[in-house]
């Protein structure tokens with residue numbers, strides 16, 4: 001059956017209309033979007049997208065966890081597919097662009113390509129990934145990790161959301177009965193291309209229209225606990241104290257200053273601090289703090305951790321305190337496909353698009369695909385770097401430039 005492209009999709013205003021259309025599923029009173037995995041708004045959005053893809057006669061299907069695919073069949077006999085898209089879920093009261101833009105951009109790009117050039121040699125599939133954010137259940141990248149074979153139902157069998165609803169129950173509610181689960185692993189993906197808002201302000205500050213991502217950073221998270229001695233704030237002389245707050249503040253100052261010394265691109269954040277007993281007139285006996293470390297080279301993260309933890313040991317030992325360091329997250333850095341990045345740069349230059357290379361400090365589905373196939377991640381600017389908020393905004397012009405570049409990259413790869 002021939003693809004039928006409604007002419008409106010070729011129109012620039014249509015991209016803005018589609019952003020608003022998709023944002024209506026799960027719209028919040030603040031003008032944001034809450035579309036949590038397997039919720040009503042999530043379900044409505046996935047089915048509305050499927051209807052739109054069906055109207056255009058793309059070959060659509062859901063896999064057994066709820067990833068939605070719309071395929072433009074290639075003329076080549078090879079079974080390989082170019083996958084392009086992003087995620088449909090949002091954080092609570094998130095923005096209209098995070099994830100949604102990547103799906104819409106891929107959809108519009110495929111329709112425009114068909115309208116101009118007809119069927120591609122290689123099949124292209126638009127994907128609306130079911131989950132990336134980890135906003136409802138305590139896991140992330142459920143969609144892409146199923147496609148890439150990293151997760152199966154086993155991973156979620158004991159997981160519940162904040163209301164106590166089991167993951168598998170929620171899945172069933174959305175029409176994806178776990179008993180009917182068949183592996184969503186795709187062995188036919190030649191490459192993955194995602195376009196996303198930057199969620200930072202680098203492009204805006206540099207007045208660039210597009211970012212071509214070279215790496216997605218690795219992330220390590222720790223919980224650090226220092227145990228000293230709780231004591232009277234008036235009767236304990238300073239030299240006899242084992243004050244966990246004083247020790248923690250030394251460690252935090254040290255780790256903060258050390259980042260730039262190890263590498264200017266390294267970031268480390270202590271975002272959470274618990275003090276015990278947390279009372280004004282008592283010397284604190286215990287402090288626990290979080291530590292989030294990110295860089296795009298693992299050896300830099302290793303070096304940094306080695307140096308700061310040695311200092312942590314030294315300081316706490318000197319003060320006769322106990323130290324415990326527990327790592328609970330370790331995501332490796334991922335390099336994006338160099339050749340496609342080069343292709344995107346060439347196209348951008350030719351089209352007079354202002355672009356730059358970027359390292360993504362945030363996680364994306366592209367990092368999951370990047371482990372199994374050549375992967376490309378493109379960014380468009382986020383106004384004031386704001387994301388995960390109803391104030392998230394990217395201008396129509398910037399959205400359009402991103403789609404233009406994505407379309408051309410897909411053309412070079414598939415036609």
Ligand SMILES: [Zn+2]
Nearest residue numbers: 098099132196
């Ligand atoms: Zn996202």
